[in-house]
Amino acid sequence: MIPRASDIASSLTASRRMLQVAPWKFALAYSCFVVIWILSTDAVIHTWELPSWTYSARGFFTGGFTVVCMWIFTRRLAEGAIRTQSLISEAEGGYRALFEVHPAPMWLYDKRSLMILKANEAAVATYGYTSKDFANLSILDLYTPAERENILQGASVQEINSSALSGIRKHVSHDQRVMTMDVLGNEGLFKGQPYGLLMAHDVSAHFEMERKLAHSLGVIELAQQIAMMGYWEQDPVTLRMTWSQEIYSILGIDGAMLQLDMACFLSAVHPDDRKRVNMAHQDIARTGHMTLEYRVVRPQGEIRYIYERATITREPSGGARILLGTYIDITELKAVEHRLAEQQKRYEYMVSRLPEGVLIVRKGAIHYANAAAFDMFGGSIKLSLEEADFSQCIHPEFRAREIDRLSALKKGLINEQPFRYLKLLRLDGSEFEAEVAEIVLEDKGQRDIQLIVRDVSQAQQMRRALEDANSRLQQLSQRLIEVQEVERRQLARDLHDDVGQQLTGLKLHLQRLIKKLDPEPSLKEMAQTIAHSVDEALSKVRSLSLSLHPLQLENLGLEAAVRWHLAHFLEATQTKWELQVAGPVSETSPEKAVAAFRIVQEAIANVARHAQADTVRISLKRDAEGLKLEILDDGRGFDVNEAIQGAKSLGLTSMHERVASLGGEVKISSLKGVGTRISVRLPAVQAPLK
Template sequence: MEAGRMAPKTPSNRTEERQALPPPSEQPVAERTAALSRTIAQLQKQIRRLRRVKRALAGKAGRLRKIFDRAPIGIGLRDMQDRFLEGNPAMTQMLGYSQKDLRSMNLGMIIHSEDEPARQALFQELVEGKKDFYQLDLRFFSNDRGLRWGRLHDSLVRGVDGKSLYSLVMIQDITREKQAEAELALHRENLRSLASELALTEERERRRLAEFLHDEISQPLALAKIKLASLQGNLSDPCLIQQAEEVQELLGQAIHLTRNLTSELSLPVLHENGLVEAVEWLAEQFQEKYGISVCVNRNTEPMDALPEGVRVLLFRSVNELLTNVGKHAQARRAEISFWQDNDYLYLEIADNGIGFDVSSFPTRGRGFGLFSVRERLRHLGGVLKVNSAPGQGTRMTITVPRTGTEDSAPVW
């Protein structure tokens, strides 16, 4: 064989070469098989997880459907045009429409025309994102039961992009609740009327007693004093003169007490001069009795237009509160103020006394007086507010509506 030339391969040489080399695709196939096995395992795991999620979602959907179907209040879904998409059995029963009929209606069709504008305004705020939900008591029409009262709760369901998908509305029939409220209001009004009539009867009896004291007791006592004075001038016995003077003094005390009692019963200063002037007179009497300086601030217009029953109630309230100040406050000075606005009249009594714990006042001696004033004001639609603290004095404010009528104003 010449140099530089390769000897030709014999068949035996080729066989040996093939046996020495590995199969050309044996290694890649094994790798692909392993990778495919791992992928299949991961897919199977994902499938099992998705099946579990599906079963869980199916369970939740079933529970939600049961809640939807068995809820005791009406639940419905509406599109953004206010049309019903679906209603639960309680909704169809309450409204008196079938599911098919309900899908052809919108919510505004069943709402009372006087209540619909308020609902539309709240729903618009809901759509604009100003509210997450709204609740409103309104009237609605039931197909088979007529006009009803309902408590409507409305909220939006939004997608992941924040866009409104549909509305979830719940309606609870509160007709019985509203009827009970109306009956309770009527009972309260009847009780108020009874209390007012009782108070008016009491005031009329006071005046009758005052007239009796004036005509049947005060005048005879005054006449007896005059006659005794006439007889006293004819007496010469010093012992009889002294006894006559003692009788004169006793008669004077009886006349004074009778006149005071007559004034307290009939309140001539209130009926003749008005509320503010009567309170000024009361302040003078209080200052004389308890030695406490009282200032009356007349920062208000004349109140002659107030019904007589209201004036009597306020006057007797001031008398009761001043009596509490005189008995319990240990004050040196008190101040009475009047003012009013378009709707209310305010009357305030403040003192610089020892004060007290407001939360404990019902157990104190002053408690019944304050309770009595509060109850009588409540029948008039008024309130008594007490601000006090130990060592800080007391401020008591009466607030009554200026629209009180004679019939609704209970008197003392």
């Protein structure tokens, strides 16, 4: 995967020619400009009799121009070196040497498979892999999972080019450290085989500095803070001082009305800082430099903050030494710092007063804890919470998982998660249940984890108590339904066996009496009326007995009981009915058959009393999942939520209770003017009550 020797030889020749020719051209152009500049400025200064500080200004300009020229020159050299090293062949020792000792991480990889062929020493040192490790990695393994997804985006490995790999990218090292890298890529062919070359520069610190600076002040605001800057010069021998106009503006003095000298300047300094400023200016001759921050008072009483730097240097011509100082008004910057400090105090106060616990975990230890966290974890030993090992505050059941999660969060491998359930330990060893949310904090290159802890022990206990109470209520409801069915069965038998038999005997005796009263027409008519009343009473007793517990349900099964009830109950109405049966309904267990029959009984009663329906369709289906019952009518309909929430229908409540006691589901839907649908599912295997 190395370029052809002929291509590299020609490229090397061109690059070396550039490196050889470029220096003298730059040097010649620079020398000519400097000579012309010095001669022309000397002529202008002598002709116009400009003050001596113009020599300093000329020196500053010359120095700045020199820096720019050197930057252009070194950049030209660097670009030539990069082009040269990217084309040198392995056969020529210069390529290998430049590749190996280059300060930036570099990789040579197979364009077809993206497997890394070689990595330089900088890549090994920066990423923590050995050269052998790199040989087993794909170039995509250097990128974070999110970056790999962005690079691929449905494309195959063969379709990935160097431009897709280049740019500002997130790389991950061997120890899972995430780095922001400026990646440059190139591609080529060697003997018809494609290869790729990748180089990366670590710009993590640059991006971190920009992010923090923009977050705290904003780039534009920061530029506005240092809007006023002046300078002054002093001859160490004559002590004559020259002040720039900006200093007059900062001090609030009219330069045309008052000539500023050292005594006048010191009078403008705040009385509390005057002695310190005077001593610092006097010590410059001994120390050679000064850095000072102090206050000045304007004539109208306004206080301004000043940052001053001074140093002893020589004139550009190499003559006598001069004292040069810069004067910067940092009042606005001080105000911003004060506001930031106030905001920090308010934030700390707010966090300390939060009712939920706040912890900051740094390197596995608790770096900060607010008052609620002290109460939550510390109990009677609050002072030992900070700097405690956070892993010891996690219940052993969750400890290994949470330690791995915090480590992955710190490395940026996973995302933050909202409140989740966790068991924690107090410092005295007692456990409590909590919900924990996590936030990643960036502080001076250190990634800390902020945890918001919410104690839910009491809520969890209440929830479990409610679940237990609900379970007991369901058991009680099921038991009441069972007792009710037993009582109904017993009452039906009593009516049928006792009352029914007595009425039947009374009827037989009346029939015998009627035969003997043929000679007495009036008495016979009275006896016949009584016998008719006994027939009606006997019919009502039988009907009531069957309604309480139809014998067909026990003797013939669910289908026969439902058919009898439909025919018997709806015969006096104009409602048509239809029953559809599928599957072995007769094999339904007794408790489920009773529940289904009672639901049909209640639904038909509602249809007859309220719905005014023309048609009722009932479907019974039994399969491996259980028994399914559906009742559909075309009646008036009603508001289901209003009926259930307002407790207007005990029948609907009874349906829900019966089905819930058997672990089933019931759905009731109704539209006014359209009809009602009741769907019931009773599972084959009853789920345990919760």
